[in-house]
Amino acid sequence: MPSLKILRNRINSVKSTQKITSAMKMVAAAKLRRAQAQAEASRPYAVRMAEMLSALAASEAGNPNGHKLLVGNGKSQTHLLVAVTADRGLAGAFNANIAKQVRQKAAALQAEGKSVKIFALGRKGNDALRRDMGSQIVGAKNFVGKKVVTFADAEEVAQEVIRGFRAGEYDVVTLVFNRFHSVMTQKPFEQPLIPAAAPTANDNKVEHNYEVEPDDGTLLDRLLPRNLAVQIYAALLENAAGFYAAQMTAMDSATRNAGQMIKRLTLDYNRARQANITKELIEIISGAEAV
Numbered sequence: 001m002p003s004l005k006i007l008r009n010r011i012n013s014v015k016s017t018q019k020i021t022s023a024m025k026m027v028a029a030a031k032l033r034r035a036q037a038q039a040e041a042s043r044p045y046a047v048r049m050a051e052m053l054s055a056l057a058a059s060e061a062g063n064p065n066g067h068k069l070l071v072g073n074g075k076s077q078t079h080l081l082v083a084v085t086a087d088r089g090l091a092g093a094f095n096a097n098i099a100k101q102v103r104q105k106a107a108a109l110q111a112e113g114k115s116v117k118i119f120a121l122g123r124k125g126n127d128a129l130r131r132d133m134g135s136q137i138v139g140a141k142n143f144v145g146k147k148v149v150t151f152a153d154a155e156e157v158a159q160e161v162i163r164g165f166r167a168g169e170y171d172v173v174t175l176v177f178n179r180f181h182s183v184m185t186q187k188p189f190e191q192p193l194i195p196a197a198a199p200t201a202n203d204n205k206v207e208h209n210y211e212v213e214p215d216d217g218t219l220l221d222r223l224l225p226r227n228l229a230v231q232i233y234a235a236l237l238e239n240a241a242g243f244y245a246a247q248m249t250a251m252d253s254a255t256r257n258a259g260q261m262i263k264r265l266t267l268d269y270n271r272a273r274q275a276n277i278t279k280e281l282i283e284i285i286s287g288a289e290a291v
Contacts, residue, residue: 004276007269011262018258024090025251032183032244039180039234039241046234049227050197057196067217069162069224072195073171078115080138080170081105082161082193084177084235085125086243087144092253094178094186094246095124101188102129102176106136117170121157121232122239138169149240154233161232162225165194177235178242184249186242191235193228 002010057070083102085095102125106116116136120126123142130137141157143149161173173194178186191197 002268002272004269004272007265007272011265011269014258014261014265018255018262021251021254021258025248025255028244028248028251032241032248035237035241035244036180039237042234042237046230049230050191053196053224053227054198058198067220067224069165069194069228070196070220073165073168075171076114078117078170078172079109080117080119080161080164080173082119082121082157082173082175082232083125083129084175084232084239085120085122085128086239087123087142088243089124090250091243091246092250094243095122095128097186097188098125098176098178099128101190103133105174105176105190106133119157119161121236138164149233149236151229151233154236155229157232158225158228161193161228175231175235177239180238180241180245183245186246191231193231196227 053070081102083098085098089095102118106118109116117138118129118133118136119139119141120129120137121141123144126137126140126142139160141160143153146153164170165173172192175191175193177189177191179189180186
């Protein structure tokens, strides 16, 4: 059994760790409220914009003159996966789940004979994917040191993605991120960016007639790049809310585990202390009887 000094040091060390994890849990909980409010506020706009572009893509299907950002370039050989992760860890399997989803998606595409490239949006995703898929990473960006991710940051990423698409570096772009559902649940989600997702059976089938000014081409030239930025920004907000929720849950679990470890170590300490006292009493009694 370890000495009393070693056990005291272990107990003090675990108590210090428990204080840190408890403080991190409270900080994550405070940041989660704001991040969740931002993510929920962005959803209606991002969802409605995606639905509108899905309807436009369906109406333009098969049109060789359709806008490339809307209907694609007619090919699907090279795929770009935009993996959105956090810049920090200590959030359980939050970042690992995205890396796993990207690996599975890449493996499925490669099994079909497709080429896969990756844009790592977040330091943790870049680190995780670079170990085994480094040659496929064509871009990376993180927001270390920034307190808040802004729409301008999302526009930067969107412009970089559009530049690569127009240069013919890839044909299909898919966004992979953790969608925030609740404090306990953040699920990996795949969202097509280029071409726009086809309407699903649940989408509203009502047709609308719009007057477009000045013309379709000019409007789409402005609207489609903005849509990419909106979807990326919404994913970043969802990712931030999911990260703080995962971190709060992980730190709560770590705090409780530290408490259980302190109880076990305290019990071991008391047993060792009692054993030492008993040993000393036996030696005193044995010495007294010998005299």
